[in-house]
Amino acid sequence: MNFTHVNAANEPTMVDVGAKVPTRRVARAQCRVVLGPELLSRVQAGEMPSHKGPVIHTAILAGIMGAKRTAELIPLCHPLGLDDCKVTIVPDGPDALRVECTAVVTGRTGVEMEALTGATIAALTIYDMCKAFSHDITIDSVQLVEKTGGKSDFHRPENL
Amino acid sequence: MNFTHVNAANEPTMVDVGAKVPTRRVARAQCRVVLGPELLSRVQAGEMPSHKGPVIHTAILAGIMGAKRTAELIPLCHPLGLDDCKVTIVPDGPDALRVECTAVVTGRTGVEMEALTGATIAALTIYDMCKAFSHDITIDSVQLVEKTGGKSDFHRPENL
Amino acid sequence: MNFTHVNAANEPTMVDVGAKVPTRRVARAQCRVVLGPELLSRVQAGEMPSHKGPVIHTAILAGIMGAKRTAELIPLCHPLGLDDCKVTIVPDGPDALRVECTAVVTGRTGVEMEALTGATIAALTIYDMCKAFSHDITIDSVQLVEKTGGKSDFHRPENL
Amino acid sequence: MNFTHVNAANEPTMVDVGAKVPTRRVARAQCRVVLGPELLSRVQAGEMPSHKGPVIHTAILAGIMGAKRTAELIPLCHPLGLDDCKVTIVPDGPDALRVECTAVVTGRTGVEMEALTGATIAALTIYDMCKAFSHDITIDSVQLVEKTGGKSDFHRPENL
Amino acid sequence: MNFTHVNAANEPTMVDVGAKVPTRRVARAQCRVVLGPELLSRVQAGEMPSHKGPVIHTAILAGIMGAKRTAELIPLCHPLGLDDCKVTIVPDGPDALRVECTAVVTGRTGVEMEALTGATIAALTIYDMCKAFSHDITIDSVQLVEKTGGKSDFHRPENL
Amino acid sequence: MNFTHVNAANEPTMVDVGAKVPTRRVARAQCRVVLGPELLSRVQAGEMPSHKGPVIHTAILAGIMGAKRTAELIPLCHPLGLDDCKVTIVPDGPDALRVECTAVVTGRTGVEMEALTGATIAALTIYDMCKAFSHDITIDSVQLVEKTGGKSDFHRPENL
Numbered sequence A, B, C, D, E, F: 001m002n003f004t005h006v007n008a009a010n011e012p013t014m015v016d017v018g019a020k021v022p023t024r025r026v027a028r029a030q031c032r033v034v035l036g037p038e039l040l041s042r043v044q045a046g047e048m049p050s051h052k053g054p055v056i057h058t059a060i061l062a063g064i065m066g067a068k069r070t071a072e073l074i075p076l077c078h079p080l081g082l083d084d085c086k087v088t089i090v091p092d093g094p095d096a097l098r099v100e101c102t103a104v105v106t107g108r109t110g111v112e113m114e115a116l117t118g119a120t121i122a123a124l125t126i127y128d129m130c131k132a133f134s135h136d137i138t139i140d141s142v143q144l145v146e147k148t149g150g151k152s153d154f155h156r157p158e159n160l
Helices: A037-046 A055-069 A114-131 B039-047 B054-068 B111-129 C038-046 C054-068 C112-130 D039-044 D054-068 D113-130 E035-045 E054-068 E112-130 F037-046 F054-068 F113-128
Strands: A022-033 A082-091 A096-107 A137-146 B023-034 B084-091 B096-107 B140-146 C024-036 C084-091 C096-108 C138-148 D023-035 D084-091 D096-107 D138-148 E023-034 E084-091 E097-109 E137-150 F021-032 F086-091 F096-107 F138-148
Touching: A022 B140, A037 A096, A037 A114, A055 A082, A055 A096, A055 A114, A055 D054, A082 A114, A096 A114, A114 A137, A114 B111, A137 B111, B023 F086, B039 B096, B039 B111, B054 B111, B054 D084, B054 E054, B054 F021, B084 B111, B084 B140, B096 C024, B111 B140, C024 C112, C038 C096, C038 C112, C038 D138, C038 F037, C054 C084, C054 C096, C054 C112, C054 E023, C054 F054, C084 C112, C084 F086, C096 C112, C096 F096, C112 C138, C112 D138, C138 D113, D023 D113, D039 D113, D039 E137, D054 D084, D054 D113, D084 D113, D096 D113, D113 D138, E023 E035, E035 E097, E054 E084, E054 E097, E054 E112, E054 F021, E084 E112, E112 F113, E137 F054, F021 F054, F021 F113, F037 F096, F054 F086, F054 F096, F054 F113, F086 F113
Parallel strands: none
Antiparallel strands: A022 A096, A022 A137, A082 A096, A137 B140, B023 B096, B023 B140, B084 B096, C024 C096, C024 C138, C084 C096, C138 D138, D023 D096, D023 D138, D084 D096, E023 E097, E023 E137, E084 E097, E137 F138, F021 F096, F021 F138, F086 F096
């Protein structure tokens, strides 16, 4: 088996997906933004009580908009529409936020990279909004959680 | 102290940098792409002996091009030029690649987000080029390593 | 009934359109650019006699190109192709131009925002090309005129 | 006096700003989104009590991001950075929201089109988020309010 | 017969493709980059022995990414996805490189402009990477080689 | 001397321009679009008598807008503003149009690629608007004509 994005001449290449049948494909990716307990508290305080506030909203929107532009950012990704893209951001332990992005398409190729890009851009946006407080913020555990609808499904045994 | 990107009405907001003097600003960010030993070997085999090959080249270019578009992706970042942007990718232990992105600008605001975005997009591109072999790839330790030239410098005590 | 773009946690969200059947959808939007009689005469003089000239052509093209990029501009819009996009610009009374944009797609979601965005970007371009003469230009009455092909049609009782 | 964006051959053209001295330039633009009283109440209810909520946040971010991309949308605008861009959205009478966008640059050309584009994209985003309730929404009175720092200042006698 | 992109009022216009049936459409375009023998040798030396190196890889990726953005660049092109896009670059005589781009879509309109844009952006990228050695580089013979799958096929009698 | 865009590890790389002093830099590039006599006549007929018409206007605007986006298209180009960008299109012999693009910046790096990209995108747009009549259209002689303001000037001995 060879790299699908490298041809026999060892050059980068796209994959022809024209022979595939369009199916509904879903991919879900996650990552963690480790802020430390104090900065996490600040984010939560600004976002309360029942309404999500500006940090979370900005990150959600950046993630959705970033996912829509995946094919411009990842050189060998196919340009495609999206039926849906959702980003959620919740506390994850005493010092971190968990970002999850779910991308959906009815198409000939999957949206794994869209989900990963959406989660990552949302996480970078949280970093941007918090960096005046600290530069000791780490984005960790960027991973695919599951994908369905393609040639083979993937379900990560236990989530990050 | 408040969030610089949130105003008194709790709305997302940009920061006015017009009063700052343009200086040369450098930011360096890193992340790791954990591929596992077998997939790391495959990447290295395809890239040898002395020439970096298609996976690494594609990721480097994606990182540079992504860094140039940071202000389109991160909602409250200032649009700015770049004097330089370099991406390097080297093995990091038996199972991972380390991506480093250095962004440079002569301007009124820093390029921390550009360096982080460049490193992250390069890492996502490695993922994309390897995902036919495995979906168990993790991007980890996305961090700022150092930044200079702004109001205060930052040097991470020990690199990831 | 709730906002379709706001979820139960009060966060911005896209709408999943994957279950919809692709249909041919048409949307038509309009707006007015109030230039005043003198500036309107100048635009018309430069565009005569039988050929539309540079102001109108530039605005038409900006409108079409803007409509194609709607999903990049409006955060929660779905990315989609367009079967067609037409922009027309005609005098509307003694002091104004009327811009109309018609967008067409065969897809799972409508192109109302594409038509409105195309009309608006065309109007802003007219403003840009005329602003050396006057800053007292107003864009008014940005409205949907009709849309068909979706769950329910809309026809504005009397046009603006 | 001729159209600055039309040359002697009656073709569209940019203006050479290279001989100008960079100055701090500010432009402020406004528009109104007429929603009707019922829909305005819904927006306000979802955004309360003290925190601005998802509709307003999404529109603010879309406006800022749209302003940053003005030179891609308006064909003959100069590409430039922005020192700052602020969008505010407040109720305006019993049935409308008022959107205001202020753009700032230190540069050789003004940011009037950036302010107008930012206000307009924010208004279109409000439309998008409310259109499930009604298609009878009108964007009105898109106008420059003031601009300073260029060859001549402009202050609209009385605001819309 | 009239220009399809010009309407009866002599204005630029898109073509409505909504009535067409989606078919698999392939277009192949070529161009030559005349570098001179010395510069061609340099490019080949840096790309050897068996692996394609940084100049060629960068050009290939730029061509693919450029093809994906054709509808943003060519004003009246339809936005569409791509099933595949391949760029190859080979020596062509003693002083030139030949760039070929093949674009494929399952859609209602062809990808001739995508293939031409991809080939051209790849050629411009070769120019960019070689321009420190010489400004006497010419891109020549940008041509469609063949297209199939639309209303009528095209096969250039003999390739450039 | 080595490729400036290839580092010692044979990887693609940007060039750091931060140490350069900003100067006014001008670059002028040309190309020819060979349409054949009949198609050239058609273009001229539709553009007459004194006003340039839709084909030429569309191509001019596409060239200017393309030049503004050069840094997004050519991977290792620096993002920069433009003081000016002009595109002219004139008949060149009995069967061709000549496209010329002049780009101007006050900056640390030149605009040679902007001028070449602008000329090429304008030429591709002419192709697009004429392709319903013939696919036997060739873009030829894409060349830099002159550049000034950088480390060394360039003036092509005789224009194409």
